[in-house]
Amino acid sequence: MQQGEVQIFTGSPLGVLFLWHVFNFLALKKFNNLTEIQSEISAGALNCEALVKYYLKNIEQQKELNAFLEVYQEEALQEANRIDQKLKDGTAGRLAGMVVALKDVLCHEGHELSCSSKMLKGFQSQFTAPAVQRLLAEDAIVIGRVACDEFAMGSSNENSAFGPVRNAADLNKVPGGSSGGSAVAVQADCCLLSLGSDTGGSVRQPAAFTGTIGFKPTYSRISRYGLVAYASSFDTIGIISRSIEDNALVLEIIAGYEEQDSTVSREEVPAYSTQLLEEGRVKKIGLIRETMESEGLNEEVKAKTLEKIDALKAQGHQVETVEFSLLDYILPTYYILTTAEASSNLSRYDGVKFGYRSPNGTDLESMYKKSRSEGFGEEVKRRIMLGTFVLSASYYDAYYTKAQKVRRLVKDQVDQLLSEFDFLLMPTTPTTAFAIGEHSEDPLEMYLADIYTVLANVCGLPAISIPNGEDKDGMPIGLQIVGGAFKEADLYAFSKKLLPA
């Protein structure tokens, strides 16, 4: 439709009715990126209201996925109308037309925040996290709050107090975790983009399981004020999207200094979204031998990774296999340090200032114990107990300090590799999405799902998972690329070239 025609039609009530039908017809298609949406909006073929209605319908029709804990139907439509007016007035922000979902660990004033836990059921955020605020300030529309593993602890989204989230590619399979709801919301076209959090792979692993793009920035790149803390020396906010462009644009908007988080980096934020097309020189890519020879690596995932490597070589990039003898020690290091930090961070849930309080306590101590025992799920309690153990006076040096030392060795070795190579490349996960219930008996089996993703968190590095085909059952496979600290722009530009145009 031409812009001129729109102007003619909008003049009469009949024209408006006709346009309304056109909106609904056009809105049936899936949008892959914000540019598509914004160009349809400026051509007069779409508005935010129709777009929000389209996503609301998709959410409603796919309730069995259990991705959304709450849908902000009325509020999203009101926001759509407000932004449609701003678009008309020419005052709309850069994210006008972007509909997003927020993981249930991010504060959004006046909205519930439960961390998918009974402990925080009914909790109302009293302020908005700066990362979320910056999205809103650019006119993104928040359509709802999506489920995760309880307190972001898990790799399958089965640890939610509100039931497992299901993978839209196969309802009997997990979507990955802990940002499972965030990944499925994008996978199932219930929003264009979502925010998650990534402590050990919680954005990249579900992105790999759902065929979406999952990005974890450098540690400290995005303010974590208003992100519920799990393990503070690992936690980052991450972004799940359908396109590299949207991911880069959102990082550009939410990253950077902010006074409420004393750990956030003051490093300048580049305009990632405008640096995607720069012609890169030939890249040097490191392939860690141990990742490809790992026992648990599924054959189909391995084959797809090798195919991609061949393609890179054919494009003239240098791919070299390197040794990294510490690979097997990363996961144990991660579990000691994150559980230690979690046991400390989660001590705030004591039934006094907010959250669940058990009616069964008789004195202060039993009130604490009963509230925590009844409010937390099993995996959260397991991690608090493990963390309490490794921090206890008799074992502190043998476990906690030891893991901090190994962390330094790992970080030094990886930094050394990244001084020789532009990127490290590996599968995001050893397998594709597994069945719901498959790993619920043995916590260790579940921990192994994060074997390739924890490296970036242990070292504080940026990493991305991009879709890399499917297995024979049609389940998505992910490819992970890890870059140097604060080299997000390179990571985005390189990833874009690896994806089909």
Add this chain to the structure above:
Amino acid sequence: MNINEESLKKLAHLARLDFDASASEKMAKDLSGILDWVEQLNEVDTEGVKPLTNMSQEINAYREDVVGNHLEREKGLKNAPDQDGEFFRVPKVLD
């Protein structure tokens, strides 16, 4: 590392958690298994390595010493399980 019933009880108290008999048995078994697994770190020679304790690259985040916006009392009390409009209420602490 084997976590027995007694050490589990002690840990649970430190973590302010309670486990009934069957949950306690499973937790002890899980913790013992996970600890055996993390003990493979002992294979790594860390002689003379300084523990890595902080991941932020920021050095001393200073700010002006000025009064800022803090949560007002009403908002601070809003999510409390029990409060009297001015204070958080808890079970009796002293007899």
